[in-house]
Amino acid sequence: MARILINFAHPDLEQSRLHVQLLRTIKSIPGITFNDLYEQYPDLDINVAREQQLLEQHDIILMQHPFYWYSAPAIVKQWQDLVLEHGWAYGHTGKALQGKYFTNIISTGAGESAYTPAGIHQHDLRQFLLPYQQTARLCNMQYAAPYVIYGLHRMELTEIREQAQLFRDTLTLLRQDHFDLAVLPGLQYLQDILHLPAQLQ
Numbered sequence: 001m002a003r004i005l006i007n008f009a010h011p012d013l014e015q016s017r018l019h020v021q022l023l024r025t026i027k028s029i030p031g032i033t034f035n036d037l038y039e040q041y042p043d044l045d046i047n048v049a050r051e052q053q054l055l056e057q058h059d060i061i062l063m064q065h066p067f068y069w070y071s072a073p074a075i076v077k078q079w080q081d082l083v084l085e086h087g088w089a090y091g092h093t094g095k096a097l098q099g100k101y102f103t104n105i106i107s108t109g110a111g112e113s114a115y116t117p118a119g120i121h122q123h124d125l126r127q128f129l130l131p132y133q134q135t136a137r138l139c140n141m142q143y144a145a146p147y148v149i150y151g152l153h154r155m156e157l158t159e160i161r162e163q164a165q166l167f168r169d170t171l172t173l174l175r176q177d178h179f180d181l182a183v184l185p186g187l188q189y190l191q192d193i194l195h196l197p198a199q200l201q
Helices: 018-027 048-056 074-083 130-138 157-174 181-186 190-195
Strands: 004-008 032-036 060-066 101-107 147-149
Touching: 004 018, 018 032, 018 060, 018 101, 018 157, 032 048, 048 074, 101 130, 101 181, 147 157, 157 190, 181 190
Parallel strands: 004 032, 004 060, 060 101, 101 147
Antiparallel strands: none
16 A cells, blocks of 8 residues: 655645545545645755655655645755755655655645746746756656645635545545555646546546
């Protein structure tokens, strides 16, 4: 069974309608390690040894955060800068993360059509995630398809709850010992695993 680590980063969780629901979902699934970065490190003083040990103990690393200014909240960058050390995560002797899967779980205020050449943001969302994809590659990991929830600003509570259930179903399937992790990089979105043929699940 795949060991999943969720590194969560939200600087204002009390104001979030969606991520509060997603967190309840995560905590209801056994075998998932939930690591709230802002709760652990309110002063951004990252415990590198602790974080590296968590990474070593898991097969799939998911960075969950709102999509702020085409990127992530500040602590995610701080985490990357300090934890992914040369000689440990990358470089000639940096093989600690080899073979693991890495991706983002993100929410956006705008709908999916905003992330097209004709939309307000003028680029596909995956283009904004290229730094994470390249980070995974440099650290000898596979970048899996991201989990994306679009259009949060217009969602009603019932839709948010539906999204939380979809999220739960995705994580539950991802943990199954028969699931083929090798399909993850080829998907458009991580939640697409729910629509794969049974033999690939």
